[in-house]
Amino acid sequence: MATIKEVAKHTGLSSTTVSRVINNHPYVDEAKRKKVLEAMEELGYVPNSSARRLRGQRTNTIAVIISRIVNPFFSHLVDAMEKLAAEQGYQLILCDSRLEKKREIRHLELLKTKQVDGIILASIQNDWKDIEPYTRYGPILSCNEYDSKASMPMVVCDQKYGGYLGTRHLIERGHTKIAYAGGADRIELTRDRFTGFEQAMKEAGLAIREDYLFTSYYGIDDGKNIFHRMYALEEKPTAIFAGGDEVAAGVIKEAKRFHCRVPDDLAVIGYDNQPIADLIDPGITTIDQPMKLMGTRAMEMMMDMITHNRRTMYQKEVLPLQLVVRQST
Amino acid sequence: MATIKEVAKHTGLSSTTVSRVINNHPYVDEAKRKKVLEAMEELGYVPNSSARRLRGQRTNTIAVIISRIVNPFFSHLVDAMEKLAAEQGYQLILCDSRLEKKREIRHLELLKTKQVDGIILASIQNDWKDIEPYTRYGPILSCNEYDSKASMPMVVCDQKYGGYLGTRHLIERGHTKIAYAGGADRIELTRDRFTGFEQAMKEAGLAIREDYLFTSYYGIDDGKNIFHRMYALEEKPTAIFAGGDEVAAGVIKEAKRFHCRVPDDLAVIGYDNQPIADLIDPGITTIDQPMKLMGTRAMEMMMDMITHNRRTMYQKEVLPLQLVVRQST
DNA sequence: CCTGGTTATGATATCGTTACCATATAACGT
């Protein structure tokens, strides 16, 4: 609509002076500044951000890539990020990979095409070698998920420890037949968590049974599914470590429906400490991940990278995990 | 990095021809087209989207304003929107108003500054008179929430009916002392839902007691809170209609903790039919809102408005609500 | 009175694309 030139014409000043007013440049006569502001008001002038972006080479926009926004873990992460971004005058583009590599790559292209100033990866589907090329177009950092081959800043939790912590807890409760449900194997976070599980089992001299392992499960329905597969087994596990509170909730829901008592017949431990863990009955024992803190720190680091023009600086920040004991174990 | 001019120089052609290749213009010699594509590949050329936006006056970006992303209702809505947007090559900017008018207005500014092609309002904090001015800068439509004074396209549910439906159900179960917990009064959706409640109560010849009404409640903790305030009453209600499954879940959680049996001592009905409603024990009877459908339809309408350049076309699409009976009533 | 810094303003080039107009050859019908 109204452009800077029209404001200039309207005031009899040059567009340069108008621009100075807009950007609070010091050397502008007070009377003229007022005049310009009035004209802007009158014409309903607003700076066109596409023009500013082109000229200034900055977008004030950040993309966050997650794998499933309906997962409360990601909702909370994104919530914390959005809050900080908004406070700093940044926009947040929500990119959902839906666990697909192609979608993730398409979202990374945003950096190439200069639609965003930086990208936060809260979920990683592709190998580092496919992501790395994008780092030359702007800052990329990971939050929550990670790749040890990658050299990018990261805000993560010690997943090996998390896996260990949960498993130890089950062992301390006297369990020996422990099942494990995790995400996709190709994900390092998933493998690390499993490593922690293995370690605790090994320490206790317990064997890991193939038929007690479930992979690539995320949601409530997956949890229900797993329950049935477990209970179809000849020798049933007495405890399960689920890779997320939603899965745990699904297991518990179905267990109760089939009169399998939790935790007496089957102990269940989740992961994340989502609100739901405290809501259902019995409350889910879980590994607390500091979702808010992770999101906030990641965004802070991103801002820092953008404003100080740092690129592939390598920095790993590890946030604490914690066991939260409730009634499901 | 590499611009269209460099590709032009590299091929010995004009930037116009390169642009034609990029945009699949028909009149380009096949051999030259190939040559351009090779040069683009070699130089790692990618069109700069800020320049395109400026030139083309389109951003391929849509903003969605919600009030709280951690509310699963909004997560699901946004999920459906993001999916469709991505398929059509659009970006989605997540705008969380956190129930604050100022934030909402700041987000509406995105349309003025040409950062987005359109805005979907899934939550409305401001009066129509404060939103209306923005409609002249681009398409705005509402999804879920609405304002009868507003003339913008809407995708909504019949909230009066929803309120009526839930209340009737409680009445049919024999309840007469029915409490009601809703959102903020200034929201029309909230008032309509309450109107439905009133109507059902009136039809049954039941009185509405002031001390049974709770306003401005949204989350799990609010639900817990409400339970305590209800149970501090001399004459306790035997049923409560909560304006969201999270609130209902909070009420139930706390009820159980204080040995108040659901539904025998207290029947609880929720709203939305979020996954949680089916998960907790007892399952929450609730009013199903077609979240996916609402999100999808809203985004479809937005696309239509953008591509056909429609503005304040008034169109109201009402999607069906449904009572889902579980064990909490 | 001259030099040099502070204050104030404007002209112009530039960011990277694409729309529009101009030009040129080839192909075609009459």
Added chain:
DNA sequence: ACGTTATATGGTAACGATATCATAACCAGG
């Protein structure tokens, strides 16, 4: 042979802002 249309290409002016350079008035210090 000649106008007409389809095919192919390039030059240039936008889109709307701001960085840079140039200019000029003013005041202070020597």
